Amino acid sequence: MINRKWLTLMLSAGLVASIAGCGSSGNTNKEGAAGSAAEQTAGTQTESAKPELKTLNLWSKDDYNTYTLAKVVEEKTGYKVKYEMLPADKAMDKLNLLISSAEPYDVITITGEKAVYTDYAKMGALVDLTPLIDKYGENIKASISPESFEAMKVDGKIYAIPNRAGEFAGSSLMIRTDWLDKLGLKMPTTLDELTAVLKAFKEKDPGGNGDKGAPLSIDGALATMVNVTGAFGIATGWNVMDGKLVAAPVHPGFKEYLSYMADLYKQGLLDKEFAVNKDATLKEKFTSGRVGVIPLAWYDIPGIADALTKNFPDAKYAYVPALKGKDGQAGIGMSGGFDRLTFIPKSSKHPEDAIKWINAKLDKETFKLIAIGEEGKHFTYKDGVYSPILPLFTDERGLASNYLTGIDEKLYPVYWQARVQKDPRLFAGFTFLNKEIPAEFRISDPLALAPSLPEYSKNNASLNQMINDFAVKVIVGEESVDAVAAFVEKYNAAGGEASAKEVNEWYASVKK
Secondary structure: OOOHHHHHHHHHHHHHHHHHHOOOOOOOOOOOOOOHHHHHHHOOOOHHHOOOEEEEEOOOOOOOOOOHHHHHHHHHHOOOEEEEEOOOOOHHHHHHHHHHOOOOOOEEEEEOOHHHHHHHHHOOOEOOOHHHHHHHOHHHHHHOOHHHHHHHEEOOEEOOEEEEOOOOEOEEEEEEHHHHHHHOOOOOOEHHHHHHHHHHHHHHOOOOOHHHOEEEOOOOOOOOOOOOHHHHOOOOOEEEEOOEEEEHHHOHHHHHHHHHHHHHHHOOOEOOOHHHOOHHHHHHHHHOOOEEEEEEEHHHHHHHHHHHHHHOOOOOEEEOOOOEOHHHOOOEEEOOOEEEEEEOEOOOOOHHHHHHHHHHHOOHHHHHHHHHOOEOOOEEEEOOEEEEOOOHHHHHHOOHHHHOOOOOOOOHHHHHHHHHOOOHHHHHHHHHHHHHOOHHHEEOOOOOOOOOOHHHHHHHHHHHHHHHHHHHHHHHOOOOHHHHHHHHHHHHHHHHHHHHHHHHHHHHHHHO
8 A cells, every 4th residue: 555645745746856857837738648748749749750658567577678569569559669667576666666756657557456546646646548538549438438437537537547357257166076976976066065075075085195184275365265155145355235235244144154164174174274374385285185175266277287187197176166055045256347557647758649559559450469469370260269379379479468558348358268278277167167157156346346445445455354364263263253243343443334334335326
Protein backbone atom coordinates (compact mmCIF):
# COMPACT_ATOMS: atom_id res chain seq x y z
CA MET A 1 0.00 0.00 0.00
CA ILE A 2 1.20 3.50 -0.79
CA ASN A 3 2.40 5.78 2.01
CA ARG A 4 0.03 8.54 0.96
CA LYS A 5 1.51 11.36 3.07
CA TRP A 6 5.05 10.71 1.87
CA LEU A 7 4.02 10.23 -1.73
CA THR A 8 1.86 13.36 -1.75
CA LEU A 9 4.84 15.44 -0.64
CA MET A 10 7.12 13.81 -3.18
CA LEU A 11 4.58 14.18 -5.96
CA SER A 12 4.11 17.85 -5.19
CA ALA A 13 7.83 18.47 -5.43
CA GLY A 14 8.34 16.25 -8.46
CA LEU A 15 5.44 17.59 -10.49
CA VAL A 16 6.27 21.21 -9.72
CA ALA A 17 9.86 20.63 -10.76
CA SER A 18 8.73 18.89 -13.93
CA ILE A 19 6.36 21.70 -14.89
CA ALA A 20 8.87 24.40 -14.00
CA GLY A 21 11.54 22.67 -16.03
CA CYS A 22 9.32 22.84 -19.09
CA GLY A 23 8.66 26.54 -18.62
CA SER A 24 4.91 25.89 -18.37
CA SER A 25 2.31 27.57 -16.23
CA GLY A 26 1.04 24.10 -15.36
CA ASN A 27 -2.27 24.42 -17.21
CA THR A 28 -3.57 21.36 -18.97
CA ASN A 29 -4.36 21.55 -22.65
CA LYS A 30 -7.86 21.08 -24.04
CA GLU A 31 -7.36 17.31 -24.28
CA GLY A 32 -6.62 17.18 -20.55
CA ALA A 33 -2.95 16.21 -20.94
CA ALA A 34 -0.41 18.11 -18.92
CA GLY A 35 3.07 19.21 -19.95
CA SER A 36 4.20 21.98 -22.26
CA ALA A 37 6.30 19.64 -24.39
CA ALA A 38 3.15 17.92 -25.60
CA GLU A 39 1.41 21.28 -26.12
CA GLN A 40 4.27 22.67 -28.18
CA THR A 41 4.55 19.65 -30.45
CA ALA A 42 0.88 18.64 -30.79
CA GLY A 43 0.09 21.24 -33.44
CA THR A 44 3.20 20.74 -35.57
CA GLN A 45 3.89 17.03 -35.37
CA THR A 46 3.13 15.00 -38.48
CA GLU A 47 2.40 11.31 -38.78
CA SER A 48 5.80 10.82 -40.44
CA ALA A 49 7.60 12.38 -37.47
CA LYS A 50 6.28 10.31 -34.59
CA PRO A 51 8.28 10.69 -31.39
CA GLU A 52 9.99 7.79 -29.66
CA LEU A 53 7.88 6.70 -26.68
CA LYS A 54 9.28 5.60 -23.35
CA THR A 55 7.37 2.90 -21.47
CA LEU A 56 7.67 1.24 -18.08
CA ASN A 57 6.33 -2.27 -17.73
CA LEU A 58 6.24 -5.24 -15.38
CA TRP A 59 9.37 -7.22 -14.74
CA SER A 60 10.26 -9.91 -17.27
CA LYS A 61 13.20 -12.26 -17.53
CA ASP A 62 13.52 -11.20 -21.17
CA ASP A 63 14.41 -7.80 -22.59
CA TYR A 64 11.29 -6.15 -24.03
CA ASN A 65 13.42 -4.25 -26.55
CA THR A 66 14.94 -7.31 -28.20
CA TYR A 67 11.97 -9.69 -28.12
CA THR A 68 10.32 -10.41 -31.49
CA LEU A 69 7.16 -8.49 -30.71
CA ALA A 70 8.93 -5.17 -30.15
CA LYS A 71 9.66 -4.97 -33.88
CA VAL A 72 6.17 -6.16 -34.82
CA VAL A 73 4.54 -3.46 -32.68
CA GLU A 74 6.84 -0.81 -34.13
CA GLU A 75 6.07 -1.83 -37.72
CA LYS A 76 2.32 -1.92 -37.16
CA THR A 77 1.99 1.30 -35.15
CA GLY A 78 4.78 3.40 -36.63
CA TYR A 79 6.09 4.22 -33.16
CA LYS A 80 9.56 3.36 -31.95
CA VAL A 81 9.41 2.49 -28.27
CA LYS A 82 12.05 2.28 -25.58
CA TYR A 83 10.92 -0.34 -23.08
CA GLU A 84 12.00 -0.34 -19.44
CA MET A 85 10.77 -2.58 -16.65
CA LEU A 86 10.14 -2.50 -12.94
CA PRO A 87 12.33 -4.70 -10.71
CA ALA A 88 11.21 -8.17 -9.71
CA ASP A 89 11.34 -7.25 -6.01
CA LYS A 90 9.71 -4.23 -4.35
CA ALA A 91 8.29 -3.07 -7.66
CA MET A 92 5.77 -0.71 -6.09
CA ASP A 93 8.45 0.99 -4.00
CA LYS A 94 10.41 1.65 -7.17
CA LEU A 95 7.30 2.86 -8.99
CA ASN A 96 6.44 5.27 -6.18
CA LEU A 97 9.91 6.80 -6.48
CA LEU A 98 9.64 7.11 -10.26
CA ILE A 99 6.20 8.68 -10.08
CA SER A 100 7.17 11.09 -7.31
CA SER A 101 10.30 12.21 -9.19
CA ALA A 102 8.24 12.77 -12.36
CA GLU A 103 10.29 10.48 -14.57
CA PRO A 104 9.13 11.20 -18.15
CA TYR A 105 7.55 7.87 -19.05
CA ASP A 106 4.84 8.05 -21.69
CA VAL A 107 3.14 4.79 -20.74
CA ILE A 108 3.28 2.78 -17.49
CA THR A 109 1.74 -0.66 -17.03
CA ILE A 110 1.29 -2.27 -13.62
CA THR A 111 -0.60 -5.24 -12.21
CA GLY A 112 -4.34 -4.78 -11.70
CA GLU A 113 -3.98 -2.84 -8.44
CA LYS A 114 -6.86 -0.42 -8.72
CA ALA A 115 -6.05 1.11 -5.35
CA VAL A 116 -2.54 2.04 -6.45
CA TYR A 117 -3.52 3.83 -9.62
CA THR A 118 -6.50 5.45 -7.87
CA ASP A 119 -4.11 6.98 -5.33
CA TYR A 120 -1.93 8.29 -8.16
CA ALA A 121 -4.97 9.75 -9.91
CA LYS A 122 -6.24 11.48 -6.78
CA MET A 123 -2.79 12.90 -6.12
CA GLY A 124 -2.71 14.49 -9.56
CA ALA A 125 0.03 12.26 -10.95
CA LEU A 126 -1.90 10.89 -13.95
CA VAL A 127 -3.32 12.28 -17.18
CA ASP A 128 -7.10 12.23 -17.50
CA LEU A 129 -7.55 9.90 -20.47
CA THR A 130 -11.24 10.65 -21.00
CA PRO A 131 -10.83 13.41 -23.63
CA LEU A 132 -7.87 11.67 -25.27
CA ILE A 133 -9.83 8.45 -25.71
CA ASP A 134 -12.77 10.40 -27.12
CA LYS A 135 -10.53 12.09 -29.66
CA TYR A 136 -7.98 9.40 -30.57
CA GLY A 137 -9.33 6.13 -29.17
CA GLU A 138 -11.78 4.69 -31.69
CA ASN A 139 -10.27 1.22 -31.38
CA ILE A 140 -9.96 1.56 -27.61
CA LYS A 141 -13.68 2.30 -27.27
CA ALA A 142 -14.57 -0.56 -29.62
CA SER A 143 -12.42 -3.05 -27.70
CA ILE A 144 -13.01 -2.24 -24.04
CA SER A 145 -16.48 -2.48 -22.53
CA PRO A 146 -18.24 0.40 -20.77
CA GLU A 147 -18.39 -1.66 -17.56
CA SER A 148 -14.60 -2.07 -17.59
CA PHE A 149 -14.12 1.66 -18.07
CA GLU A 150 -16.67 2.32 -15.34
CA ALA A 151 -14.49 0.36 -12.93
CA MET A 152 -11.53 2.56 -13.92
CA LYS A 153 -13.20 5.86 -13.15
CA VAL A 154 -11.92 8.11 -10.41
CA ASP A 155 -14.19 11.07 -9.70
CA GLY A 156 -15.94 10.41 -12.99
CA LYS A 157 -12.77 10.40 -15.11
CA ILE A 158 -10.81 7.58 -16.74
CA TYR A 159 -7.16 7.41 -15.78
CA ALA A 160 -6.25 3.89 -16.91
CA ILE A 161 -6.65 1.46 -19.79
CA PRO A 162 -7.57 -1.94 -18.30
CA ASN A 163 -6.61 -5.44 -19.37
CA ARG A 164 -9.66 -7.39 -18.28
CA ALA A 165 -8.79 -10.81 -16.92
CA GLY A 166 -10.62 -13.86 -18.15
CA GLU A 167 -13.42 -15.03 -15.88
CA PHE A 168 -12.77 -18.71 -15.29
CA ALA A 169 -12.44 -21.30 -12.56
CA GLY A 170 -8.78 -21.63 -11.75
CA SER A 171 -8.45 -24.56 -9.36
CA SER A 172 -10.10 -27.43 -7.55
CA LEU A 173 -9.03 -30.49 -5.59
CA MET A 174 -6.72 -32.83 -7.46
CA ILE A 175 -7.00 -36.49 -6.44
CA ARG A 176 -4.96 -39.63 -7.14
CA THR A 177 -7.48 -41.63 -9.17
CA ASP A 178 -5.17 -44.65 -9.22
CA TRP A 179 -5.63 -44.74 -5.43
CA LEU A 180 -9.40 -44.65 -5.96
CA ASP A 181 -9.12 -47.52 -8.46
CA LYS A 182 -6.90 -49.54 -6.15
CA LEU A 183 -9.53 -49.34 -3.41
CA GLY A 184 -12.51 -49.75 -5.73
CA LEU A 185 -13.81 -46.26 -4.91
CA LYS A 186 -15.72 -43.81 -7.09
CA MET A 187 -14.86 -40.14 -7.56
CA PRO A 188 -16.45 -38.20 -4.65
CA THR A 189 -19.22 -35.78 -5.60
CA THR A 190 -20.42 -34.69 -2.13
CA LEU A 191 -18.75 -33.68 1.13
CA ASP A 192 -19.85 -36.94 2.75
CA GLU A 193 -18.34 -38.94 -0.11
CA LEU A 194 -15.10 -36.95 0.12
CA THR A 195 -14.88 -37.70 3.83
CA ALA A 196 -15.44 -41.41 3.15
CA VAL A 197 -12.69 -41.44 0.50
CA LEU A 198 -10.25 -39.71 2.86
CA LYS A 199 -11.02 -42.26 5.57
CA ALA A 200 -10.37 -45.09 3.13
CA PHE A 201 -7.07 -43.51 2.09
CA LYS A 202 -6.03 -43.32 5.75
CA GLU A 203 -7.17 -46.79 6.80
CA LYS A 204 -6.14 -48.75 3.70
CA ASP A 205 -3.08 -46.63 2.79
CA PRO A 206 -3.02 -47.09 -1.01
CA GLY A 207 0.20 -45.07 -1.19
CA GLY A 208 2.03 -47.30 1.28
CA ASN A 209 3.11 -44.37 3.44
CA GLY A 210 2.03 -45.52 6.90
CA ASP A 211 2.17 -42.66 9.39
CA LYS A 212 4.36 -40.58 7.06
CA GLY A 213 1.49 -39.75 4.75
CA ALA A 214 -1.92 -38.08 4.88
CA PRO A 215 -5.03 -38.36 2.75
CA LEU A 216 -5.40 -34.57 2.23
CA SER A 217 -3.13 -31.57 2.53
CA ILE A 218 -3.44 -27.82 1.93
CA ASP A 219 -1.24 -24.72 1.89
CA GLY A 220 -1.16 -23.09 5.33
CA ALA A 221 -1.55 -19.67 3.74
CA LEU A 222 -4.79 -20.78 2.06
CA ALA A 223 -6.77 -22.37 4.86
CA THR A 224 -10.09 -21.68 3.13
CA MET A 225 -9.90 -24.55 0.68
CA VAL A 226 -11.28 -24.24 -2.83
CA ASN A 227 -14.32 -26.39 -3.70
CA VAL A 228 -15.01 -27.38 -0.09
CA THR A 229 -15.80 -23.75 0.81
CA GLY A 230 -18.32 -23.70 -2.03
CA ALA A 231 -20.26 -26.52 -0.40
CA PHE A 232 -20.82 -24.13 2.51
CA GLY A 233 -21.85 -21.15 0.37
CA ILE A 234 -18.56 -19.24 0.58
CA ALA A 235 -16.97 -19.99 -2.79
CA THR A 236 -15.59 -16.45 -3.02
CA GLY A 237 -14.42 -13.87 -0.47
CA TRP A 238 -17.77 -12.05 -0.66
CA ASN A 239 -21.03 -13.86 -1.36
CA VAL A 240 -24.62 -12.76 -1.94
CA MET A 241 -26.98 -13.41 0.98
CA ASP A 242 -30.43 -11.84 1.35
CA GLY A 243 -29.66 -9.37 -1.42
CA LYS A 244 -26.44 -8.10 0.12
CA LEU A 245 -22.75 -8.95 -0.17
CA VAL A 246 -21.46 -10.69 2.94
CA ALA A 247 -17.79 -11.32 3.70
CA ALA A 248 -16.88 -14.97 4.26
CA PRO A 249 -16.35 -14.84 8.06
CA VAL A 250 -19.73 -13.15 8.58
CA HIS A 251 -21.51 -15.80 6.51
CA PRO A 252 -22.97 -18.73 8.53
CA GLY A 253 -21.17 -21.12 6.20
CA PHE A 254 -17.80 -20.02 7.59
CA LYS A 255 -18.41 -21.61 10.99
CA GLU A 256 -19.75 -24.76 9.31
CA TYR A 257 -16.68 -24.93 7.07
CA LEU A 258 -14.28 -24.59 10.00
CA SER A 259 -16.17 -27.26 11.93
CA TYR A 260 -15.86 -29.65 8.98
CA MET A 261 -12.13 -28.99 8.51
CA ALA A 262 -11.40 -29.24 12.23
CA ASP A 263 -13.10 -32.63 12.25
CA LEU A 264 -10.95 -33.82 9.33
CA TYR A 265 -7.87 -32.71 11.26
CA LYS A 266 -8.93 -34.52 14.45
CA GLN A 267 -9.49 -37.73 12.49
CA GLY A 268 -6.06 -37.52 10.91
CA LEU A 269 -7.56 -37.04 7.45
CA LEU A 270 -5.90 -33.64 7.02
CA ASP A 271 -2.10 -33.36 7.05
CA LYS A 272 -0.94 -32.52 10.58
CA GLU A 273 1.75 -30.27 9.06
CA PHE A 274 -0.57 -28.28 6.81
CA ALA A 275 -0.20 -25.05 8.82
CA VAL A 276 3.48 -24.76 7.89
CA ASN A 277 3.11 -26.02 4.32
CA LYS A 278 4.25 -23.71 1.54
CA ASP A 279 3.07 -24.12 -2.03
CA ALA A 280 6.22 -26.03 -3.05
CA THR A 281 5.97 -28.29 0.01
CA LEU A 282 2.38 -29.13 -0.79
CA LYS A 283 3.20 -30.08 -4.36
CA GLU A 284 6.18 -32.16 -3.30
CA LYS A 285 4.02 -34.15 -0.87
CA PHE A 286 1.59 -34.93 -3.67
CA THR A 287 4.18 -35.87 -6.29
CA SER A 288 6.18 -37.98 -3.81
CA GLY A 289 3.06 -40.00 -3.02
CA ARG A 290 2.68 -38.91 0.59
CA VAL A 291 -0.66 -37.17 0.01
CA GLY A 292 -3.62 -38.22 -2.14
CA VAL A 293 -5.60 -34.96 -2.45
CA ILE A 294 -4.48 -31.32 -2.73
CA PRO A 295 -5.89 -28.05 -4.10
CA LEU A 296 -4.24 -27.34 -7.45
CA ALA A 297 -4.47 -24.66 -10.12
CA TRP A 298 -4.86 -25.84 -13.72
CA TYR A 299 -1.67 -24.06 -14.82
CA ASP A 300 0.36 -26.17 -12.35
CA ILE A 301 -0.78 -29.45 -13.87
CA PRO A 302 2.13 -30.11 -16.30
CA GLY A 303 4.80 -29.68 -13.62
CA ILE A 304 2.87 -31.84 -11.16
CA ALA A 305 2.19 -34.48 -13.80
CA ASP A 306 5.84 -34.71 -14.85
CA ALA A 307 7.08 -35.08 -11.27
CA LEU A 308 4.36 -37.57 -10.37
CA THR A 309 4.98 -39.72 -13.45
CA LYS A 310 8.70 -39.70 -12.79
CA ASN A 311 8.13 -41.10 -9.31
CA PHE A 312 5.16 -43.31 -10.16
CA PRO A 313 4.90 -44.18 -13.87
CA ASP A 314 1.40 -45.64 -13.45
CA ALA A 315 0.02 -42.79 -11.37
CA LYS A 316 -3.25 -41.18 -12.47
CA TYR A 317 -4.92 -38.01 -11.29
CA ALA A 318 -8.05 -35.94 -11.96
CA TYR A 319 -9.96 -32.98 -10.65
CA VAL A 320 -12.72 -33.56 -8.10
CA PRO A 321 -16.02 -32.07 -9.37
CA ALA A 322 -17.85 -29.33 -7.47
CA LEU A 323 -18.68 -31.04 -4.18
CA LYS A 324 -22.24 -30.75 -2.95
CA GLY A 325 -23.05 -29.95 0.65
CA LYS A 326 -26.42 -29.81 2.31
CA ASP A 327 -29.32 -28.99 -0.01
CA GLY A 328 -27.04 -29.59 -3.02
CA GLN A 329 -25.08 -26.38 -2.46
CA ALA A 330 -21.77 -26.28 -4.36
CA GLY A 331 -19.42 -23.79 -5.92
CA ILE A 332 -15.95 -23.12 -7.27
CA GLY A 333 -14.91 -19.47 -7.30
CA MET A 334 -13.84 -17.86 -10.54
CA SER A 335 -11.17 -15.28 -11.20
CA GLY A 336 -12.01 -11.96 -12.79
CA GLY A 337 -11.27 -8.28 -12.62
CA PHE A 338 -8.16 -6.84 -14.26
CA ASP A 339 -4.68 -8.31 -14.48
CA ARG A 340 -2.97 -5.15 -15.77
CA LEU A 341 -3.64 -1.44 -15.85
CA THR A 342 -1.95 1.07 -18.15
CA PHE A 343 -1.81 4.78 -17.45
CA ILE A 344 -0.06 7.90 -18.68
CA PRO A 345 1.77 9.91 -16.00
CA LYS A 346 1.54 13.70 -15.96
CA SER A 347 5.28 13.73 -16.64
CA SER A 348 4.72 12.18 -20.10
CA LYS A 349 6.17 14.26 -22.93
CA HIS A 350 3.81 12.72 -25.50
CA PRO A 351 0.41 11.90 -23.97
CA GLU A 352 -1.50 12.20 -27.25
CA ASP A 353 0.95 9.93 -29.05
CA ALA A 354 0.79 7.45 -26.17
CA ILE A 355 -2.97 7.12 -26.67
CA LYS A 356 -2.55 6.91 -30.45
CA TRP A 357 -0.03 4.09 -29.95
CA ILE A 358 -2.36 2.20 -27.61
CA ASN A 359 -5.23 2.74 -30.04
CA ALA A 360 -3.16 1.48 -32.99
CA LYS A 361 -2.35 -1.75 -31.13
CA LEU A 362 -6.08 -2.34 -30.69
CA ASP A 363 -6.82 -2.37 -34.41
CA LYS A 364 -8.46 -5.79 -34.77
CA GLU A 365 -5.88 -7.32 -37.11
CA THR A 366 -2.93 -5.74 -35.31
CA PHE A 367 -4.22 -6.92 -31.94
CA LYS A 368 -4.64 -10.46 -33.23
CA LEU A 369 -1.13 -10.40 -34.69
CA ILE A 370 0.34 -9.27 -31.38
CA ALA A 371 -1.74 -11.68 -29.28
CA ILE A 372 -1.33 -14.94 -31.22
CA GLY A 373 0.63 -14.23 -34.41
CA GLU A 374 0.02 -15.34 -37.98
CA GLU A 375 -2.25 -18.19 -39.02
CA GLY A 376 -0.29 -21.10 -40.45
CA LYS A 377 2.89 -19.83 -38.80
CA HIS A 378 2.04 -19.36 -35.13
CA PHE A 379 -1.39 -20.99 -34.91
CA THR A 380 -4.01 -23.03 -36.70
CA TYR A 381 -7.74 -22.36 -36.64
CA LYS A 382 -10.37 -25.09 -36.89
CA ASP A 383 -13.94 -25.40 -35.64
CA GLY A 384 -13.70 -22.11 -33.77
CA VAL A 385 -10.57 -23.16 -31.90
CA TYR A 386 -7.12 -21.54 -32.09
CA SER A 387 -4.29 -24.01 -31.56
CA PRO A 388 -0.61 -23.06 -31.22
CA ILE A 389 2.07 -24.22 -33.62
CA LEU A 390 4.95 -25.19 -31.39
CA PRO A 391 7.64 -24.26 -30.64
CA LEU A 392 7.37 -21.02 -32.67
CA PHE A 393 4.22 -19.87 -30.87
CA THR A 394 6.00 -20.03 -27.52
CA ASP A 395 9.21 -18.55 -28.91
CA GLU A 396 7.55 -15.56 -30.57
CA ARG A 397 4.26 -15.08 -28.69
CA GLY A 398 5.00 -16.50 -25.26
CA LEU A 399 5.45 -12.97 -23.89
CA ALA A 400 2.62 -11.38 -25.86
CA SER A 401 0.73 -10.31 -22.73
CA ASN A 402 3.62 -7.98 -21.87
CA TYR A 403 2.89 -5.94 -25.00
CA LEU A 404 -0.86 -5.63 -24.53
CA THR A 405 -2.11 -2.27 -23.27
CA GLY A 406 -5.82 -2.98 -23.28
CA ILE A 407 -7.42 -5.99 -24.94
CA ASP A 408 -10.25 -6.79 -27.30
CA GLU A 409 -12.56 -8.07 -24.59
CA LYS A 410 -14.74 -10.10 -26.96
CA LEU A 411 -11.99 -11.79 -28.96
CA TYR A 412 -9.05 -12.11 -26.58
CA PRO A 413 -10.65 -14.77 -24.35
CA VAL A 414 -10.95 -16.91 -27.49
CA TYR A 415 -7.42 -16.14 -28.71
CA TRP A 416 -6.00 -16.64 -25.23
CA GLN A 417 -7.04 -20.28 -25.07
CA ALA A 418 -4.37 -21.06 -27.67
CA ARG A 419 -1.95 -20.66 -24.77
CA VAL A 420 -3.79 -23.29 -22.74
CA GLN A 421 -3.48 -25.75 -25.60
CA LYS A 422 0.30 -25.70 -25.50
CA ASP A 423 0.05 -28.82 -23.33
CA PRO A 424 -2.86 -31.28 -23.64
CA ARG A 425 -2.79 -31.91 -19.88
CA LEU A 426 -3.13 -28.19 -19.26
CA PHE A 427 -6.02 -27.95 -21.70
CA ALA A 428 -7.77 -30.98 -20.18
CA GLY A 429 -7.64 -29.47 -16.69
CA PHE A 430 -8.81 -26.05 -17.84
CA THR A 431 -11.61 -27.58 -19.89
CA PHE A 432 -12.84 -29.69 -16.99
CA LEU A 433 -13.04 -26.71 -14.66
CA ASN A 434 -14.68 -24.41 -17.18
CA LYS A 435 -16.77 -26.69 -19.36
CA GLU A 436 -17.54 -29.88 -17.45
CA ILE A 437 -18.33 -28.26 -14.11
CA PRO A 438 -21.88 -26.90 -14.54
CA ALA A 439 -22.11 -23.15 -15.02
CA GLU A 440 -24.30 -22.73 -11.93
CA PHE A 441 -21.45 -24.07 -9.81
CA ARG A 442 -18.85 -21.69 -11.25
CA ILE A 443 -19.23 -18.68 -8.98
CA SER A 444 -18.22 -15.20 -10.14
CA ASP A 445 -16.40 -12.84 -7.81
CA PRO A 446 -19.02 -10.11 -7.19
CA LEU A 447 -16.26 -7.51 -6.64
CA ALA A 448 -14.30 -8.33 -9.80
CA LEU A 449 -15.47 -5.22 -11.64
CA ALA A 450 -15.94 -2.94 -8.67
CA PRO A 451 -14.17 0.42 -8.83
CA SER A 452 -11.48 1.21 -6.32
CA LEU A 453 -13.18 1.20 -2.92
CA PRO A 454 -10.96 3.05 -0.42
CA GLU A 455 -12.01 1.29 2.79
CA TYR A 456 -12.07 -2.13 1.17
CA SER A 457 -8.69 -1.55 -0.50
CA LYS A 458 -7.13 -0.28 2.71
CA ASN A 459 -8.37 -3.18 4.83
CA ASN A 460 -8.58 -6.15 2.48
CA ALA A 461 -5.07 -7.58 2.83
CA SER A 462 -4.96 -7.36 6.63
CA LEU A 463 -8.49 -8.72 6.99
CA ASN A 464 -7.71 -11.68 4.76
CA GLN A 465 -4.65 -12.42 6.88
CA MET A 466 -6.84 -12.27 10.00
CA ILE A 467 -9.27 -14.73 8.43
CA ASN A 468 -6.54 -17.18 7.46
CA ASP A 469 -4.77 -17.01 10.83
CA PHE A 470 -8.02 -17.63 12.68
CA ALA A 471 -9.03 -20.46 10.35
CA VAL A 472 -5.72 -22.25 10.94
CA LYS A 473 -6.10 -21.94 14.72
CA VAL A 474 -9.61 -23.38 14.67
CA ILE A 475 -8.69 -26.24 12.36
CA VAL A 476 -5.71 -27.33 14.50
CA GLY A 477 -7.73 -26.97 17.70
CA GLU A 478 -6.03 -23.89 19.20
CA GLU A 479 -9.36 -22.04 19.01
CA SER A 480 -12.86 -23.43 19.40
CA VAL A 481 -15.23 -23.21 16.47
CA ASP A 482 -17.52 -21.39 18.91
CA ALA A 483 -15.01 -18.51 18.88
CA VAL A 484 -16.27 -17.44 15.44
CA ALA A 485 -18.71 -14.90 16.91
CA ALA A 486 -15.94 -13.21 18.92
CA PHE A 487 -13.69 -13.28 15.88
CA VAL A 488 -16.32 -11.56 13.74
CA GLU A 489 -16.47 -8.75 16.29
CA LYS A 490 -12.70 -8.28 16.02
CA TYR A 491 -12.89 -8.55 12.23
CA ASN A 492 -15.58 -5.87 12.03
CA ALA A 493 -13.65 -3.57 14.37
CA ALA A 494 -10.50 -4.01 12.28
CA GLY A 495 -12.22 -2.67 9.17
CA GLY A 496 -14.63 -5.40 8.20
CA GLU A 497 -17.71 -3.38 9.06
CA ALA A 498 -16.47 -0.28 7.22
CA SER A 499 -15.57 -2.39 4.20
CA ALA A 500 -18.99 -4.06 4.19
CA LYS A 501 -20.75 -0.69 4.30
CA GLU A 502 -18.73 0.62 1.37
CA VAL A 503 -19.00 -2.60 -0.65
CA ASN A 504 -22.78 -2.73 -0.25
CA GLU A 505 -23.28 0.92 -1.11
CA TRP A 506 -21.54 0.21 -4.41
CA TYR A 507 -23.41 -3.10 -4.89
CA ALA A 508 -26.76 -1.39 -4.33
CA SER A 509 -25.88 1.24 -6.95
CA VAL A 510 -25.10 -1.32 -9.67
CA LYS A 511 -28.14 -3.48 -8.91
CA LYS A 512 -30.53 -0.63 -9.77
